[in-house]
Amino acid sequence: MGKYALEHYSPYETYIIRPLPLPEAPANPGRGQYHLVELKWSELEADRGEYDLTRLKEAIRSVHNPVLQITQTPPSWVKAEAEEGFAHLVRRVISALKKEELIGIIISSENSSKRVWDAYLEAAGDITLFAELKKDALLRYLKEKDCSFGILITCSEANWVDCCEKMAEYRLSDTWEKTPVLLSLEDELPGPNIRRESLRWHAGLSNYPLDIGYDFTIRRVVYPQKVESKGGLPIRFWIVNKGSAPCYQDYQVKLCLESELERQEFVLKIDKKTWKLGDITHNEIISLPVLPEGEYTISAGIFFSDGSPMGLDLEEEMKEGYYRLGKVTICSKTAMDLAHAWEDFYPEGYYPLEDPKVPD
Known part of the structure; x- marks a missing residue:
């Protein structure tokens, strides 16, 4: 941009930081490849009322991005009322799990039992439930109940058109906005149609190591060169989710100020509902101590939410979960009251060739 571009206008002196991205997306939980943890009813409740939750927990912890599926293979003690017994197992197992431990749970539809389906829905809480795209009765039931659920698409080069038609028939094209879309590839390698449709479906994970899911990078950061102690730090982020899907895990965005004598961390007040795909802008004036x-x-x-850091698509080396952006000087007084700097100054500017947002 030229020297007179509005990008360079600001009532206070700023640093404009443009980090460089990595050549490929970093590995993170909740993206890329998932691993199916398949357990039988007979394994989890070999004796009536005695649940082997240790086996369950170990199986989930042993893989990256676990997706749980419980098959209705009954234990030897089951003689009658198998549906009711399996529904009890489902409630007990799901109640022992936390959202952070796994990607989600596939709803069993072996016997098309609404009693069993209700057990999943009642016990899940904030754990994501997945319905298989090929299970029409289950999809209709969940739609009738107006439930939120993810989709498991079993697909190949031979049936990708059928999958597209099913997604349209049940109006599932916007599922990805709230819950993940999983791919279960039947081919040894994904073909061109599946690779293309996986992006259209906004698939977040696959049983094959595809580069899909969220991928956050920082395109630009703008902040003042000098700020006051106990004043305001106006900071403007331009972040891009370069991936195929949002991040469905709970997370926080933090800022860290550090000198030889002091370290302060700040949680930014982001609206995660708007952090979907593509360009994301966040402007905030942070109150400093x-x-x-x-x-x-x-x-x-x-x-x-467990405190572990997300790998960002940045060349800068991560240190204690943070990526260095630049420097800032803390002083006793600045020429402008930065805590109210944006009351008369539109913080977005107007950058038609570069910025993702323009003024109304």
């Missing part, structure tokens, strides 16, 4: 004057390193990172 009293800080010693001097030069600070400013870093940003995304952290999952």
